[in-house]
Amino acid sequence: MKEQTEIGKLKEGRYVVVDDEPCKILSIAISxxxxxxxxKSRMDVVGIFDGVKRSIVQPVTAKTYIPVVERCIAQVISIAxxxxxxxDAKTFDMFELQVSEDVAAKLVAGTEVPYIASLNKKKLDIDE
Incomplete structure (x- = not known):
């Protein structure tokens, strides 16, 4: 889910959609x-899920989309x-995520872990 707003209303630390990827705003410079x-506004952003850094330049009055980023809790069912x-702890929806071997080694079945969900993508919100 995403909402529309003007570029001039965005602030550092907030989120914006760039190339259909939810991104966190690292810096904004307005000329x-x-x-x-x-x-014009120049924004340096980094993708939440892919970690790719991007830069965009647009007029301050241009419209853009901001993603709805949800922080949720999930219970680990199994690790393979x-x-x-x-x-999910609230909706009881089951889903599967691919994680690195380091993160998989830290997880224990039956424990609760935080995760981020936005634009039909999910990612564990734990330090790697």
Missing amino acids: KPGKHGAA GTSVQLM
Whole structure:
């Protein structure tokens, strides 16, 4: 799910959708308007799920989408190699995530772990 807003209303630390990927805003620089143009905004962002850094330049008055980022809790059901089966604590939905071997070694079946969900993507919210 995503909402629409103006570029000029965004702040550092918030989220924005770039190339259909929810991204966290690292920095924003706004230039002065020129003789024949509008003020421009340069944003440096990093993808929440893929970790790719991106830069975008758009007019301050342009519209963009901001993703709805939910932080949830899930219970670890089973661990098979790097595949972890989880169940959401509120909705009881079952889903599976691929994690690194280091993270899989830290997880224990039956414990609760935080995760992030946005734009039909999910990721464990634990330090690797």
